[in-house]
């Protein structure tokens with residue numbers, strides 16, 4: 001609105017009447033429940049500012065921990081897959097923080113894909129290693145089948161809220177339904193993602209998957225039950241809620 005970065009706001013002398021009217025309109029939209037990220041058109045995520053708006057999930061701070069966990073394992077030349085990429089927050093953070101990583105971002109929603117492509121183009125223009133955007137269903141074994149057995153790290157923040165669960169109005173009204181809800185138990189995407197990750201990963205490769213805080217034991221149990229993972233751990237977010245599980249693909253196993 002003022003055309004200056006947040007850090008320079010204190011240096012602004014004052015508002016014109018037009019700017020004040022625009023500000024009042026933004027406050028009214030926020031009061032009606034519109035996410036602030038939609039109002040300003042960007043969401044901060046780790047070191048990036050991503051374009052967001054209607055049709056794409058607004059990346060959340062808790063997911064920064066999942067991305068950071070992955071970044072510590074990824075080196076230049078590694079093959080990395082972000083399943084359920086949305087705006088590209090995770091995939092683009094990896095590309096930004098680990099130059100030279102080969103990053104694939106898979107997303108199904110046409111609306112989310114247009115935000116993802118826009119962000120991917122902007123980051124590549126800014127000098128980050130370009131990512132590969134893949135339109136597809138993460139539960140489909142044919143998607144990225146050519147990478148099966150070769151991927152170093154799979155990262156995934158899927159939809160995971162049980163259908164019918166109460167969510168804040170700004171989530172219900174402004175995040176896409178398919179980005180938030182995943183069947184009656186919230187595991188409709190996570191279950192096939194675990195199987196898909198087990199097929200994609202090389203022996204010794206890692207999976208990190210975000211989940212609902214009610215799934216602290218359920219997701220690790222699904223990983224154990226798959227039979228192709230070891231070193232299964234659950235992790236909390238900064239609020240102390242169970243938030244994501246990690247696991248390493250074991251070599252020479254029978255699913």
Ligand SMILES: C[S@@+](CC[C@H](N)C(=O)[O-])C[C@H]1O[C@@H](n2cnc3c(N)ncnc32)[C@H](O)[C@@H]1O
Nearest residue numbers: 057059084085086108109137138157158159179
């Ligand atoms: C919780 S959002 C996460 C977006 C992004 N990774 C982030 O952390 O901000 C989940 C995303 O998964 C996508 N999605 C849901 N089901 C999918 C499926 N079966 N295949 C591919 N993408 C899917 C949604 O469209 C949405 O963009």
